[in-house]
Amino acid sequence: xxxxxxxxxxxxxxxxxxxARSGTGHFWHQRVTxxxxxxxxxxxxxxxxxxxxxxxxxxxxxxxxxxxxITMLLFIINxxxxxxxxxxxxxxxxxHEEKWKLLSLMANTFFVxxxxxxxxYAILKLSFGV
Amino acid sequence: xxxxxxxxAARPRPISPHLQIYKPMxxxxxxxxxxxxxxxxxxxxxxxxxxxxxxxxxxxxxxxVEWFMGSFIGQLVLFGYTWALIHHMLGGIRHxxxxxxxxxxxxxxxxxxxxxxxxxxxxxxxxxxxxYLVMGGPR
Numbered sequence: 001x002x003x004x005x006x007x008x009x010x011x012x013x014x015x016x017x018x019x020a021r022s023g024t025g026h027f028w029h030q031r032v033t034x035x036x037x038x039x040x041x042x043x044x045x046x047x048x049x050x051x052x053x054x055x056x057x058x059x060x061x062x063x064x065x066x067x068x069x070i071t072m073l074l075f076i077i078n079x080x081x082x083x084x085x086x087x088x089x090x091x092x093x094x095x096h097e098e099k100w101k102l103l104s105l106m107a108n109t110f111f112v113x114x115x116x117x118x119x120x121y122a123i124l125k126l127s128f129g130v
Numbered sequence: 131x132x133x134x135x136x137x138x139a140a141r142p143r144p145i146s147p148h149l150q151i152y153k154p155m156x157x158x159x160x161x162x163x164x165x166x167x168x169x170x171x172x173x174x175x176x177x178x179x180x181x182x183x184x185x186x187x188x189x190x191x192x193x194x195v196e197w198f199m200g201s202f203i204g205q206l207v208l209f210g211y212t213w214a215l216i217h218h219m220l221g222g223i224r225h226x227x228x229x230x231x232x233x234x235x236x237x238x239x240x241x242x243x244x245x246x247x248x249x250x251x252x253x254x255x256x257x258x259x260x261x262y263l264v265m266g267g268p269r
Contacts, residue, residue: 031229034222034225038219045216053264056193057189060186083175090168118183122186123182126185126186
Protein backbone atom coordinates (compact mmCIF):
# COMPACT_ATOMS: atom_id res chain seq x y z
CA UNK A 1 0.00 0.00 0.00
CA UNK A 2 2.70 2.48 1.00
CA UNK A 3 4.62 1.97 -2.30
CA UNK A 4 1.44 2.87 -4.19
CA UNK A 5 1.37 6.29 -2.48
CA UNK A 6 4.84 7.76 -2.93
CA UNK A 7 3.56 11.28 -2.17
CA UNK A 8 2.40 10.30 1.32
CA UNK A 9 5.32 11.18 3.59
CA UNK A 10 5.65 10.19 7.23
CA UNK A 11 4.85 13.78 8.22
CA UNK A 12 1.61 13.67 6.23
CA UNK A 13 0.59 10.56 8.08
CA UNK A 14 1.44 12.08 11.44
CA UNK A 15 -0.62 15.16 10.65
CA UNK A 16 -3.55 12.94 9.77
CA UNK A 17 -4.12 14.33 6.28
CA UNK A 18 -6.12 11.84 4.22
CA UNK A 19 -5.90 10.84 0.55
CA ALA A 20 -7.49 14.16 -0.52
CA ARG A 21 -4.60 15.90 1.35
CA SER A 22 -6.87 18.17 3.31
CA GLY A 23 -7.60 16.52 6.65
CA THR A 24 -10.97 16.97 8.34
CA GLY A 25 -11.80 20.33 6.72
CA HIS A 26 -14.15 18.77 4.16
CA PHE A 27 -15.89 16.71 6.84
CA TRP A 28 -16.93 19.89 8.62
CA HIS A 29 -17.79 21.78 5.42
CA GLN A 30 -20.05 18.87 4.43
CA ARG A 31 -21.96 19.34 7.73
CA VAL A 32 -22.24 23.10 7.27
CA THR A 33 -23.54 22.78 3.70
CA UNK A 34 -25.96 20.03 4.75
CA UNK A 35 -27.50 22.26 7.44
CA UNK A 36 -27.78 25.14 4.94
CA UNK A 37 -29.22 22.70 2.42
CA UNK A 38 -32.32 21.92 4.50
CA UNK A 39 -34.12 25.31 4.22
CA UNK A 40 -32.72 25.86 0.71
CA UNK A 41 -34.08 22.51 -0.54
CA UNK A 42 -37.49 23.30 0.96
CA UNK A 43 -37.29 26.69 -0.82
CA UNK A 44 -36.41 25.03 -4.12
CA UNK A 45 -39.33 22.59 -3.84
CA UNK A 46 -41.74 25.45 -3.06
CA UNK A 47 -40.46 27.52 -5.99
CA UNK A 48 -40.73 24.63 -8.46
CA UNK A 49 -44.22 23.74 -7.23
CA UNK A 50 -45.28 27.36 -7.65
CA UNK A 51 -43.96 27.36 -11.24
CA UNK A 52 -45.70 24.17 -12.40
CA UNK A 53 -47.85 24.63 -15.48
CA UNK A 54 -47.13 28.36 -15.84
CA UNK A 55 -46.32 29.99 -19.17
CA UNK A 56 -42.72 30.77 -20.13
CA UNK A 57 -43.27 34.49 -19.58
CA UNK A 58 -44.58 33.92 -16.05
CA UNK A 59 -41.72 31.52 -15.21
CA UNK A 60 -39.16 34.07 -16.42
CA UNK A 61 -40.75 36.82 -14.34
CA UNK A 62 -40.92 34.74 -11.14
CA UNK A 63 -37.41 33.20 -11.47
CA UNK A 64 -35.98 36.66 -12.08
CA UNK A 65 -37.55 38.27 -9.01
CA UNK A 66 -35.03 38.99 -6.22
CA UNK A 67 -36.16 36.64 -3.41
CA UNK A 68 -36.64 33.70 -5.78
CA UNK A 69 -33.40 34.35 -7.67
CA ILE A 70 -31.37 34.71 -4.45
CA THR A 71 -32.87 31.51 -3.01
CA MET A 72 -32.04 29.68 -6.24
CA LEU A 73 -28.47 31.06 -6.29
CA LEU A 74 -27.91 30.05 -2.65
CA PHE A 75 -29.30 26.58 -3.37
CA ILE A 76 -27.13 26.13 -6.45
CA ILE A 77 -23.87 27.35 -4.88
CA ASN A 78 -24.40 25.53 -1.58
CA UNK A 79 -25.34 22.32 -3.39
CA UNK A 80 -22.36 22.66 -5.73
CA UNK A 81 -19.89 22.62 -2.84
CA UNK A 82 -21.81 19.87 -1.01
CA UNK A 83 -21.92 17.60 -4.05
CA UNK A 84 -18.30 18.30 -4.95
CA UNK A 85 -17.18 17.09 -1.51
CA UNK A 86 -19.62 14.16 -1.64
CA UNK A 87 -18.48 12.91 -5.04
CA UNK A 88 -14.85 13.33 -3.99
CA UNK A 89 -15.56 11.12 -0.98
CA UNK A 90 -17.14 8.48 -3.22
CA UNK A 91 -14.17 8.59 -5.61
CA UNK A 92 -11.64 8.29 -2.78
CA UNK A 93 -13.54 5.27 -1.40
CA UNK A 94 -13.68 3.31 -4.65
CA UNK A 95 -10.91 4.52 -6.99
CA HIS A 96 -7.51 3.56 -5.61
CA GLU A 97 -5.27 3.56 -8.68
CA GLU A 98 -3.38 6.91 -8.58
CA LYS A 99 -3.90 7.84 -12.25
CA TRP A 100 -7.65 7.14 -12.30
CA LYS A 101 -8.07 8.73 -8.89
CA LEU A 102 -6.52 12.00 -10.07
CA LEU A 103 -8.46 11.95 -13.35
CA SER A 104 -11.81 11.34 -11.65
CA LEU A 105 -11.11 13.99 -9.01
CA MET A 106 -10.41 16.44 -11.84
CA ALA A 107 -13.54 15.36 -13.72
CA ASN A 108 -15.54 15.96 -10.52
CA THR A 109 -14.23 19.52 -10.28
CA PHE A 110 -14.84 20.22 -13.98
CA PHE A 111 -18.39 18.83 -13.85
CA VAL A 112 -19.35 20.80 -10.75
CA UNK A 113 -17.86 24.04 -12.11
CA UNK A 114 -19.61 23.66 -15.48
CA UNK A 115 -23.05 22.78 -14.08
CA UNK A 116 -22.85 25.48 -11.41
CA UNK A 117 -21.70 28.21 -13.77
CA UNK A 118 -24.40 27.30 -16.30
CA UNK A 119 -27.12 27.45 -13.63
CA UNK A 120 -25.83 30.68 -12.08
CA TYR A 121 -25.53 32.28 -15.53
CA ALA A 122 -29.14 31.34 -16.33
CA ILE A 123 -30.45 32.84 -13.06
CA LEU A 124 -28.46 36.06 -13.56
CA LYS A 125 -29.65 36.35 -17.15
CA LEU A 126 -33.25 35.92 -15.99
CA SER A 127 -32.71 38.50 -13.24
CA PHE A 128 -31.01 41.20 -15.25
CA GLY A 129 -32.69 40.39 -18.56
CA VAL A 130 -29.50 40.72 -20.60
CA UNK B 131 11.60 7.46 10.40
CA UNK B 132 11.75 5.97 6.91
CA UNK B 133 13.00 2.68 8.29
CA UNK B 134 10.10 2.44 10.72
CA UNK B 135 7.64 3.01 7.92
CA UNK B 136 9.00 0.24 5.67
CA UNK B 137 8.98 -2.37 8.42
CA UNK B 138 5.44 -1.35 9.33
CA ALA B 139 4.22 -1.66 5.75
CA ALA B 140 5.86 -5.03 5.15
CA ARG B 141 3.82 -6.69 7.90
CA PRO B 142 0.36 -7.84 6.70
CA ARG B 143 -2.29 -5.53 8.07
CA PRO B 144 -5.18 -6.94 10.09
CA ILE B 145 -8.39 -6.95 8.04
CA SER B 146 -11.97 -6.68 9.23
CA PRO B 147 -14.91 -8.69 7.90
CA HIS B 148 -16.61 -6.93 4.99
CA LEU B 149 -20.23 -6.24 4.01
CA GLN B 150 -21.15 -9.63 2.52
CA ILE B 151 -20.86 -11.59 5.77
CA TYR B 152 -23.36 -9.40 7.63
CA LYS B 153 -27.12 -9.85 7.50
CA PRO B 154 -28.45 -6.76 5.66
CA MET B 155 -30.01 -4.37 8.17
CA UNK B 156 -32.18 -1.33 7.57
CA UNK B 157 -29.54 1.09 8.85
CA UNK B 158 -26.84 -0.24 6.53
CA UNK B 159 -29.16 -0.42 3.52
CA UNK B 160 -30.25 3.19 4.16
CA UNK B 161 -26.60 4.17 4.52
CA UNK B 162 -25.79 3.00 1.00
CA UNK B 163 -29.10 4.42 -0.29
CA UNK B 164 -28.01 7.80 1.10
CA UNK B 165 -24.86 7.58 -1.01
CA UNK B 166 -26.72 6.35 -4.10
CA UNK B 167 -29.33 9.13 -3.88
CA UNK B 168 -26.48 11.63 -3.40
CA UNK B 169 -24.75 10.41 -6.56
CA UNK B 170 -28.05 10.46 -8.50
CA UNK B 171 -28.78 14.02 -7.34
CA UNK B 172 -25.25 15.00 -8.45
CA UNK B 173 -26.17 14.16 -12.05
CA UNK B 174 -29.71 15.42 -11.50
CA UNK B 175 -28.26 18.94 -11.22
CA UNK B 176 -27.89 18.68 -15.02
CA UNK B 177 -31.69 18.67 -15.27
CA UNK B 178 -31.97 21.79 -13.09
CA UNK B 179 -29.29 23.53 -15.19
CA UNK B 180 -31.08 22.52 -18.41
CA UNK B 181 -34.42 23.83 -17.12
CA UNK B 182 -32.91 27.16 -15.98
CA UNK B 183 -30.90 27.65 -19.19
CA UNK B 184 -33.99 26.89 -21.28
CA UNK B 185 -36.02 29.45 -19.31
CA UNK B 186 -33.24 31.99 -19.86
CA UNK B 187 -32.98 31.15 -23.57
CA UNK B 188 -36.58 31.59 -24.69
CA UNK B 189 -40.08 30.14 -25.19
CA UNK B 190 -39.01 27.50 -27.75
CA UNK B 191 -36.21 26.07 -25.60
CA UNK B 192 -38.56 26.14 -22.61
CA UNK B 193 -41.24 24.28 -24.58
CA UNK B 194 -38.72 21.49 -25.28
CA VAL B 195 -38.00 21.07 -21.57
CA GLU B 196 -41.70 21.12 -20.76
CA TRP B 197 -42.31 18.47 -23.41
CA PHE B 198 -39.61 16.21 -21.94
CA MET B 199 -40.67 16.76 -18.31
CA GLY B 200 -44.28 16.04 -19.27
CA SER B 201 -43.45 12.79 -21.11
CA PHE B 202 -43.72 9.41 -19.37
CA ILE B 203 -39.93 9.05 -19.05
CA GLY B 204 -39.63 12.65 -17.88
CA GLN B 205 -42.29 12.21 -15.21
CA LEU B 206 -40.60 8.99 -14.03
CA VAL B 207 -37.21 10.74 -13.80
CA LEU B 208 -38.75 13.74 -12.00
CA PHE B 209 -40.61 11.49 -9.55
CA GLY B 210 -37.36 9.64 -8.79
CA TYR B 211 -35.54 12.98 -8.52
CA THR B 212 -38.12 14.31 -6.04
CA TRP B 213 -37.91 11.19 -3.88
CA ALA B 214 -34.08 11.10 -4.01
CA LEU B 215 -33.90 14.77 -2.99
CA ILE B 216 -36.32 14.41 -0.08
CA HIS B 217 -34.83 11.10 1.03
CA HIS B 218 -31.28 12.51 0.94
CA MET B 219 -32.44 15.55 2.92
CA LEU B 220 -34.20 13.45 5.60
CA GLY B 221 -31.25 11.03 5.70
CA GLY B 222 -28.97 14.03 6.13
CA ILE B 223 -31.06 15.27 9.08
CA ARG B 224 -30.79 11.77 10.61
CA HIS B 225 -27.00 11.87 10.21
CA UNK B 226 -26.89 15.35 11.74
CA UNK B 227 -28.83 14.04 14.76
CA UNK B 228 -26.39 11.11 15.03
CA UNK B 229 -23.48 13.59 14.79
CA UNK B 230 -24.71 15.08 18.08
CA UNK B 231 -24.53 11.56 19.64
CA UNK B 232 -28.32 11.37 20.02
CA UNK B 233 -30.57 8.57 18.76
CA UNK B 234 -27.85 5.94 18.62
CA UNK B 235 -29.49 3.29 20.84
CA UNK B 236 -30.59 0.18 18.84
CA UNK B 237 -34.33 0.93 18.96
CA UNK B 238 -33.82 4.67 18.36
CA UNK B 239 -31.59 4.26 15.32
CA UNK B 240 -33.97 1.73 13.75
CA UNK B 241 -36.89 4.08 14.38
CA UNK B 242 -35.04 7.10 12.94
CA UNK B 243 -34.06 5.10 9.87
CA UNK B 244 -37.58 3.82 9.30
CA UNK B 245 -38.92 7.36 9.80
CA UNK B 246 -36.55 8.58 7.06
CA UNK B 247 -37.88 6.02 4.59
CA UNK B 248 -41.58 6.42 5.41
CA UNK B 249 -41.19 10.20 5.60
CA UNK B 250 -39.52 10.48 2.21
CA UNK B 251 -42.14 8.33 0.45
CA UNK B 252 -45.03 10.16 2.14
CA UNK B 253 -43.67 13.65 1.45
CA UNK B 254 -42.90 12.78 -2.18
CA UNK B 255 -46.46 11.52 -2.75
CA UNK B 256 -47.97 14.59 -1.03
CA UNK B 257 -45.79 16.94 -3.10
CA UNK B 258 -46.83 15.22 -6.34
CA UNK B 259 -50.51 15.32 -5.46
CA UNK B 260 -50.14 19.04 -4.67
CA UNK B 261 -48.17 19.49 -7.90
CA TYR B 262 -50.90 17.86 -10.03
CA LEU B 263 -53.57 19.90 -8.23
CA VAL B 264 -51.63 23.10 -8.97
CA MET B 265 -51.42 22.14 -12.63
CA GLY B 266 -55.01 20.92 -12.82
CA GLY B 267 -54.23 17.22 -13.36
CA PRO B 268 -51.58 15.29 -15.28
CA ARG B 269 -51.09 16.23 -18.91
